[in-house]
Amino acid sequence: MKKFILLLLLLVTWKVKAQNSGTITIGGDFDKFYPTVWTDGGWDNNATSVLEIGRSLVHTNSDWRGSLLARFEFHLNRYGNASDFINADIVQNYKHLGTQNVDFIAGWADQTLSNPGYGMVIWLRGGGTSYYYNSKYTTSCVVYDGVANPLPYQEYNGTIRTYKTMPDAYVNSNGLSRTGTAYFNGTGASYFAGNLGLGTPDTKGYKLAVNGKVRAHEIKVETANWPDYVFAKEYDLPSLNETEKHIQEKGHLPGIPSAAEVKNNGVDLGAMNAKLLQKIEELTLYIIDLNKTVQQQQKEINHLKKK
Template sequence: MKKIYVLCSLLLICMGAFSQTESQDDGYVSPFEIIEKDLQLGATEPDFYVGYGKKLNFGHNGDNMDDIHFVRHNIRLDQTDFILNLGDDYSDRFIIGRQHWSEDFFTPQFIFKTNGKMGIGIPDPTASLDVNGTIRADSLLITNGNVGIGTENPQNKLDVNGTIRAKEILVESNWADFVFKQNYKLPTLREVEEHIKEKGTLPNVPSEEEVKANGISVGKTNALLLQKIEELTLYVIQQQKAMELQQKEIEELKSKFSHEK
């Protein structure tokens, strides 16, 4: 920040030393004149609009007729704009940078174009904010639009063309506890087998072609995988009960045969 202050100070010094003139025909009106006029017209609360102050104009070289000037604009009492008028088209720029005296060249750091584009470390910004470097912020707020990383046409609130690395991701989604409810109809293993033969997937699980074309929803997919795990758990419980029943029948047969002998 100190560098920026120094640069701005140098800019103001240059403004006072080189190629500037003060415009006398500035349309400035004293607020006292306006108050007196309003009171004469019977206004109970006079209009404090003041208008433009005197301009500080910068000269030009050759045929360059771009209008460069600073001007104070008094909107109303105690509200002021300080305006820099820069050129007359979208190709003109206001630049803050640093001069390399030993090598006699200038390095732009902050570039403001008259087309509304701003660059930091970018000589010719092509976006509303073009930054060549690292952006650090406590928070980032983007409204009424989508954000794209690695893509120029995001279709969702956040579209990323690449890998996302994180220590933790929190996804809000429905869950699959309905499998353990009494009214849940568990497909038989025979039905599952027939579905696999016909579709090549587990029931309700998207095919490889569908995933390649549409991707997957992390929340829905995790819930679906949990559903299949819970169904598999129920199948295992059924098999365990069947095995225990068979074992009991075997023990009873053994006991019966031993008594008959």
């Protein structure tokens, strides 16, 4: 009963202080992100709440501290209402002084999964950093930075929250982060200028990185330097003795990466297909030469039989 009364008082306090715009300053340390709790003002209006958090001027609070424009669209669970989601659109610059990249947002969470409250948590960088906000519906913000309110704090009937030291993996520091799935039903081409990661945020510089299995009806790989040069007269075909020596010393065919190299670096399908074809063409030349030897030996055997 005491917990329920405490929750009601907290909700009433939020409603009293609720407004559509304002400024907050997060204390604590600059290298930490502190939880701030925002109310879902659109919930009782049966609508999506829209919260914008920004700092347009890069010199706010100190020289070159950084700028941020973030937009959150959300609808909270409130103890079992399943149409909940949190979508974020973040654009921010990096710190100009020093080599350390500076993010302002480290994550977010719905803190109403086990209670009928109205609170969404957003972790914002501290160290006396100011943020300006605008909300489609009236909202309020409670800051837990060890200054305005103590840390850690216990969600009502839920999780214990404290600061973060780095952004969570789901946070796209310069773009969209979406809760649901995406369908593009247009029949035209969709264009992605940057790199695309499926199952991984680290593409390692490749245009497409997939952490998992890939299934396709057809895959076409474009490659240059197709190894028909093996059949050219000037091609230096290694002898079988040289190939045998290389295998004994290295444990793999000449020109083919070792198992350790493949494990560490993967395989370029186009390049590997070319290398395998090169070995097939070399084998073909070996077989042709061997066949000539066998034919010559057979002629000699037949000649000896006749004698």
